[in-house]
Amino acid sequence: MDALYRAHAAEALRLGYLLTGDRTLAEDLVQDAFVKVLGRFHDIRNRDAFWWYLRKTIVNLSTSYFRRRGVERAWFARQRPEEAATAPRDLAERDRLRTALMTLRPEQRAAIVLRFYEDLSEADTAEALGMPLGTVKSTVSRGLERLRHELPEEA
Amino acid sequence: MDTRLRTLLHDLATEMPVDIEGTAPKTLRRARGRRVLTGGAGAAIAVALVVVVSMSVLRFADHPTVTPAVTGPNPSATFEGLWPETDIEALAETQAAVDDGHMPVRTTPEGTATLLATNLLGWELSDVQTESIAVSEDRATVTIENRLFGDRVPVITVELGRLGEIGPNGAWSVLGVSTPLIQIDELAEIVPESPEIITGFLILSGSVTDEFDGATAIEAHVFDGPALVPSLGSSRQELRDRRFDFTREVSVEATPDGRATLLLTVPDATGASLGAVMVRVETPVGDPAPTGPNLTGVPPDVAATAQRIYDAANAEDFDALAELLDPNTFVYNLDDGSDPIPAWRADPSELEIMVAILEMPPTSRDIGEGYGTFFFWPYLVNSDFNVLTVQERADLALLGFTEKDIQLIIDGGYGYQGPRLAIDETGLWRNFITVGE
Numbered sequence: 001m002d003a004l005y006r007a008h009a010a011e012a013l014r015l016g017y018l019l020t021g022d023r024t025l026a027e028d029l030v031q032d033a034f035v036k037v038l039g040r041f042h043d044i045r046n047r048d049a050f051w052w053y054l055r056k057t058i059v060n061l062s063t064s065y066f067r068r069r070g071v072e073r074a075w076f077a078r079q080r081p082e083e084a085a086t087a088p089r090d091l092a093e094r095d096r097l098r099t100a101l102m103t104l105r106p107e108q109r110a111a112i113v114l115r116f117y118e119d120l121s122e123a124d125t126a127e128a129l130g131m132p133l134g135t136v137k138s139t140v141s142r143g144l145e146r147l148r149h150e151l152p153e154e155a
Numbered sequence: 156m157d158t159r160l161r162t163l164l165h166d167l168a169t170e171m172p173v174d175i176e177g178t179a180p181k182t183l184r185r186a187r188g189r190r191v192l193t194g195g196a197g198a199a200i201a202v203a204l205v206v207v208v209s210m211s212v213l214r215f216a217d218h219p220t221v222t223p224a225v226t227g228p229n230p231s232a233t234f235e236g237l238w239p240e241t242d243i244e245a246l247a248e249t250q251a252a253v254d255d256g257h258m259p260v261r262t263t264p265e266g267t268a269t270l271l272a273t274n275l276l277g278w279e280l281s282d283v284q285t286e287s288i289a290v291s292e293d294r295a296t297v298t299i300e301n302r303l304f305g306d307r308v309p310v311i312t313v314e315l316g317r318l319g320e321i322g323p324n325g326a327w328s329v330l331g332v333s334t335p336l337i338q339i340d341e342l343a344e345i346v347p348e349s350p351e352i353i354t355g356f357l358i359l360s361g362s363v364t365d366e367f368d369g370a371t372a373i374e375a376h377v378f379d380g381p382a383l384v385p386s387l388g389s390s391r392q393e394l395r396d397r398r399f400d401f402t403r404e405v406s407v408e409a410t411p412d413g414r415a416t417l418l419l420t421v422p423d424a425t426g427a428s429l430g431a432v433m434v435r436v437e438t439p440v441g442d443p444a445p446t447g448p449n450l451t452g453v454p455p456d457v458a459a460t461a462q463r464i465y466d467a468a469n470a471e472d473f474d475a476l477a478e479l480l481d482p483n484t485f486v487y488n489l490d491d492g493s494d495p496i497p498a499w500r501a502d503p504s505e506l507e508i509m510v511a512i513l514e515m516p517p518t519s520r521d522i523g524e525g526y527g528t529f530f531f532w533p534y535l536v537n538s539d540f541n542v543l544t545v546q547e548r549a550d551l552a553l554l555g556f557t558e559k560d561i562q563l564i565i566d567g568g569y570g571y572q573g574p575r576l577a578i579d580e581t582g583l584w585r586n587f588i589t590v591g592e
Contacts, residue, residue, distance in 0.1 A: 005182060005183055009178065028391075032389075101167075105507070117164040
């Protein structure tokens with residue numbers, strides 16, 4: 001168990017960070033994911049399978065979190081309009097990407113990160129997200145389109 | 156863009172600090188605690204469902220108390236045990252093993268309480284100290300204490316019972332756990348009238364007493380069996396002014412008898428629990444409903460429009476949404492005659508809200524001459540906040556309303572002010588509003 005954690009924690013934390021844009025949230029989410037997956041693995045032999053389950057759990061936890069937040073946001077936006085602030089103009093390139101990623105829907109962000117950070121194929125991304133292949137293609141396409149809009153100089 | 160994006164993503168990922176030595180102990184301790192005794196316990200639970208609310212309020216006195224069990228809706232759910240077994244069949248298996256000479260620790264209340272301390276509370280066996288307060292043939296009260304904690308941490312009281320075989324070989328089961336360290340003011344679990352939602356909320360509030368100042372957080376775990384995993388939902392909250400107030404989503408899976416066990420723990424810096432409370436909570440029983448708009452009671456034309464809206468919103472298909480509304484008559488966020496499509500393109504999360512409320516039951520209202528009857532999603536539009544049902548509270552919680560929000564609405568004499576969508580009786584999409592009255 002210890003070896004599995006050490007082997008995958010760094011990658012899991014980075015994935016969690018890209019999906020959430022928040023270090024603390026990423027740590028919490030990754031810890032929950034490890035606990036869930038380690039707890040379900042009574043006989044861990046295939047380390048590739050472990051990472052597959054862990055990655056899927058991290059993605060599921062993040063999309064679930066943001067979906068809930070999205071529903072809540074409408075109600076609270078009126079009471080906390082200051083939270084809808086726009087991004088500063090002179091952010092560094094990395095900051096602009098982080099900001100741009102967070103404008104994507106959770107499923108779009110997950111699809112983009114899995115495709116271009118984890119380098120998964122479209123089929124593997126579809127499997128990880130539990131989406132049809134066609135939906136992954138359109139989701140990635142729309143996500144890229146939005147990123148191009150948010151990051152015009154990188155387009 | 157693809158290559159550039161890859162490079163940027165890898166660069167951005169390096170912002171995440173990776174402190175494996177710092178995070179490993181806690182994570183692994185939590186994981187180990189959940190793996191103990193999990194063998195064979197998980198297969199029965201597969202169907203993800205919702206939880207939450209309830210109006211069953213349990214109050215704890217300042218002294219160790221026996222937590223009364225909440226009777227579930229299932230007539231067969233009369234088994235009192237909360238841990239390690241939660242039904243008579245599982246206890247029978249354990250008893251058979253005990254009769255064969257295994258698990259002798261289960262034949263004494265002290266042994267069973269010690270097992271709880273090591274398996275669920277993260278204590279080392281050598282640190283556990285037990286004392287029997289009262290023991291009869293089939294009931295016992297045992298206190299457990301961690302030698303490392305010192306006098307400032309109160310003992311934990313474990314109520315136990317022999318629920319099957321009585322006699323020297325009869326296995327003991329945990330019926331309740333309490334501590335003066337944790338005071339519960341309100342515990343509410345939602346059991347939807349129909350399991351149409353797949354997640355819900357556990358509403359739980361209380362405090363950690365002033366006697367000990369080392370508690371910084373509290374964890375809530377819902378499970379059904381000998382270990383915390385398979386988990387039916389868990390949550391952790393940092394204490395503020397020694398108070399906790401959970402109103403958050405908890406994914407809960409159906410249990411065969413509609414009941415599960417809630418364990419509240421206050422972990423110290425090493426993850427060992429300074430205190431614990433264990434009570435029973437209700438869970439829904441049934442299959443998860445397929446996703447889609449809830450079309451209960453709406454005419455065919457309305458249902459067809461609702462389905463098309465749902466499909467288009469789910470697919471983030473703005474062109475399809477545009478075909479479904481007339482900007483001259485459509486109302487978006489109380490702005491008559493505007494075209495909402497540009498706003499939705501700018502903030503697609505609005506469509507998630509649309510999907511979420513369409514999955515809730517609808518209601519209708521006669522708008523008056525020239526308009527006829529409008530069908531609204533969600534049904535909460537017509538709810539009387541002075542007499543909210545358990546289901547209504549559950550759905551409000553799902554939409555992000557806290558108890559405080561609800562009270563503000565009641566105090567102000569308002570009606571439902573959350574997101575809503577209306578289709579008129581001819582099937583014309585009339586509005587989608589997300590910003591209140």
